[in-house]
Amino acid sequence: MLLLSWSLILATVLGMLLTRMKLAKGRFWQGLANLYLNLVRGTPPLLMLLLSYYGLPVLLKLISINIEHWTRLMFGVFGLTIGWSAYLAEAFRSAYLSVDPGQLEAARSVGMNNRDALFRIILPQAAVNALPNVENLVIGLVKATSLVYVLGLFDMYNEAANLSNQTAGIHQLQIFVLLALTYWLIVLIIEAIFRQIRKHFALMA
Template sequence: MRGTPPLLMLLLTYYGLPKLFMLIGVDINDWAKMIFGITGLSVGWSAYLSEAFRSAYLSVDKGQYEAALVVGMDSKDAFWQIIMPQTALIALPNIENLVIGLVKATSLVYVIGLIDMYNAATDLSNQNQGVYKLGIFVVLALVYWLIVLTIEWIFRSIRNDYEYVTV
């Protein structure tokens, strides 16, 4: 999945998933386009997210797990109480970048007929015969920038709260 562009995943989901479901006798052609958009982007980004967690998990020292077992924790508790908190903290910056990338990739859903901010800006520009095109797209860029700043603020807050709890 990591080797395929998000646009391709959207198109494969929108055109291929109904055909795949038809093979088992389920007709999903009347499903909302939003479901296909969410599914396509989720499938594409899930591979990146799993890689972020895998690399974070592998970076936690195995001695942490062994030490938890030595002091009497069972393996499940050692994993969830010792390994996963460290893994989540290490993975947090990568997850933040993935969420920001996902927000930007939502501009691709126009190819399956969904109205997004980019499509709305293009329509608005076309209604005005392109007179305010630059201004419209500058405002769109500012909207995306504000969304990204909000995401960064949320992740910074999570990181600060999480580091405070773990110290």
């Protein structure tokens, strides 16, 4: 749960920053964001975790930064954060662009400044529009946490596999069915949370 929470929080923050860069008027920031998004979205999550664990320490050592003291959890969080920040950035960007730009002009015409118009009119609508995509990405992140076994981290999948080995595979089917049901329960909880968020925004509208 710690892995999921930190990965989601950091990926959201980084995704917002990437969205801001993508929507910036300067070609440098747009180009940098596009390069990041294309590289990350073209890299499988499993490979991203392996690159984070084995490649990042080597890369940072070239500029005299030593991260060998990092725990495997930190590398897992870093790998998932990098991967999901790109997907979230695209979800945020498409949600922002889905809001009619004419509303910004209308806000200006009644004397509202750009900052107030952005935070009081544009972003609330963009947040509602982003919810379906963000919900799917959170569910995908839950499933992706099972990949951290490649770093030696013990998650639900690892525990299930170890339990299956301890019983010589006799109860393997039952163990993995229970694991699938556990993931399903987590997904149901996430769906319930997002359903409540949508209801909250609907009441505010």
